[in-house]
Amino acid sequence: MISSSRLIARRRAIAATGAAAALALTLAACGSSSDSASMPGMDHGSKSSASSSSSASPSMADMPAMDHMASGNGLSNGQDGYRLTSKDSTLPSGKQAAYRFTVTGPDGKAVTDFAVDQTKRMHFYAIRSDLTGFQHVHPTMAADGTWTAGLSSLTPGSWRMFASFTPNTGKGTDLVLSRTVTVPGKAAKTPLPAPATSTQVDGYTVTVEGEPMAGMAHPLTVSIAKDGKPVTDLEPYLDTYAHLTAFHEGDAAFAHLHPTTKVSGDNGGPDLSFHAELPSSGNWRLFLQFQTGGRLHTAALTLRVG
Known part of the structure; x- marks a missing residue:
C-alpha cells in the first residue's frame, strides 16, 4: 500500500509538471505570434477605402500579388552566402558606361538561375553618394552568369551600384547587394533638397502624404496630377x-x-497607396517612377523620417 501511494503521488506530480510546461509553451507561442507581427518589413495589404479603419489588417487572400520585400539595406556586397563581385572599380565620366558584375552563390560559383520579379530577373540601381544621378536599369546576363548594366552619363564622384534579385536556388530570398565605384574627376557635392511634400517632373505634380517613423510600418499615399487635374491614365x-x-x-x-493598388489596365491613378517601412530616421531621397503615354517619368523628393 505504501508503495502504491508513492507511485500515485509521483504520477500526479509528473502530470502537474507537464501541465505547467504546456501552459508555458502556450504563453511563449502567444508571445512569438505577437513578435512576428511586428517584424521588420512592409505590409503589402490591399488599398483601404476612406471609411475603413486604418488599424484593420487585410487577410492574405485580400492582398494583391506583389513582389517580396528585399532583404537588408543593401550596403554589403555579401549576404546569406551570396556575393556581388566585379572587376569594375572605376567607370568613365561624362559618357555611357557598362558595369559588369557577377553574383556568386554559397558554393562559390556564378549564379545563373534567377526568379522573375516585376517582369525582370535583375533590377540594378546606381546612385551617387550625395543621392544624385539616380539610375534604374535592367541588365542582361551572359551564359556564364556575367551581368552587364548599361548606364547613362555619370558625373565624377563615388557611386554605389545596387543589384536586387531573387536566386531560384536556396530559400528564394530577395537580396540587395552593392559595391562602390569611383568616377574620376572633380566631384562637386550637391546639397540634398529640403524635405517637401510635393515635387514636379515633366509637367506632373507628385504629392506624398504620410509621416513615417523609423522602423515602423506606416501608410504613404502618392497622388499624381497634371495642370491641376488628377491623373487617371x-x-x-x-x-x-x-x-x-x-x-x-x-x-x-x-x-x-511598391504601391498596393491592383493593376487594371491603362487607367491607374491618381492615388497610389504604399505601406512603407524605412528603418532609419533622417532624410530619405525618394525616386518615384511612373509611365504615361509610353514615356517613363522619374520624380525625386526628400522625405523626413522621425
Missing part, C-alpha cells in the same frame, strides 16, 4: 502603377517600396 510599369525606391542620406542605405 497611369500605365503599368513593371507590373505596377509606380515604382518607388528610397535612399538614406549619409550612408545611401536602400529601401524598396
Whole structure:
C-alpha cells in the first residue's frame, strides 16, 4: 500500500509538471505570434477605402500579388552566402558606361538561375553618394552568369551600384547587394533638397502624404496630377502603377517600396497607396517612377523620417 501511494503521488506530480510546461509553451507561442507581427518589413495589404479603419489588417487572400520585400539595406556586397563581385572599380565620366558584375552563390560559383520579379530577373540601381544621378536599369546576363548594366552619363564622384534579385536556388530570398565605384574627376557635392511634400517632373505634380517613423510600418499615399487635374491614365510599369525606391542620406542605405493598388489596365491613378517601412530616421531621397503615354517619368523628393 505504501508503495502504491508513492507511485500515485509521483504520477500526479509528473502530470502537474507537464501541465505547467504546456501552459508555458502556450504563453511563449502567444508571445512569438505577437513578435512576428511586428517584424521588420512592409505590409503589402490591399488599398483601404476612406471609411475603413486604418488599424484593420487585410487577410492574405485580400492582398494583391506583389513582389517580396528585399532583404537588408543593401550596403554589403555579401549576404546569406551570396556575393556581388566585379572587376569594375572605376567607370568613365561624362559618357555611357557598362558595369559588369557577377553574383556568386554559397558554393562559390556564378549564379545563373534567377526568379522573375516585376517582369525582370535583375533590377540594378546606381546612385551617387550625395543621392544624385539616380539610375534604374535592367541588365542582361551572359551564359556564364556575367551581368552587364548599361548606364547613362555619370558625373565624377563615388557611386554605389545596387543589384536586387531573387536566386531560384536556396530559400528564394530577395537580396540587395552593392559595391562602390569611383568616377574620376572633380566631384562637386550637391546639397540634398529640403524635405517637401510635393515635387514636379515633366509637367506632373507628385504629392506624398504620410509621416513615417523609423522602423515602423506606416501608410504613404502618392497622388499624381497634371495642370491641376488628377491623373487617371497611369500605365503599368513593371507590373505596377509606380515604382518607388528610397535612399538614406549619409550612408545611401536602400529601401524598396511598391504601391498596393491592383493593376487594371491603362487607367491607374491618381492615388497610389504604399505601406512603407524605412528603418532609419533622417532624410530619405525618394525616386518615384511612373509611365504615361509610353514615356517613363522619374520624380525625386526628400522625405523626413522621425
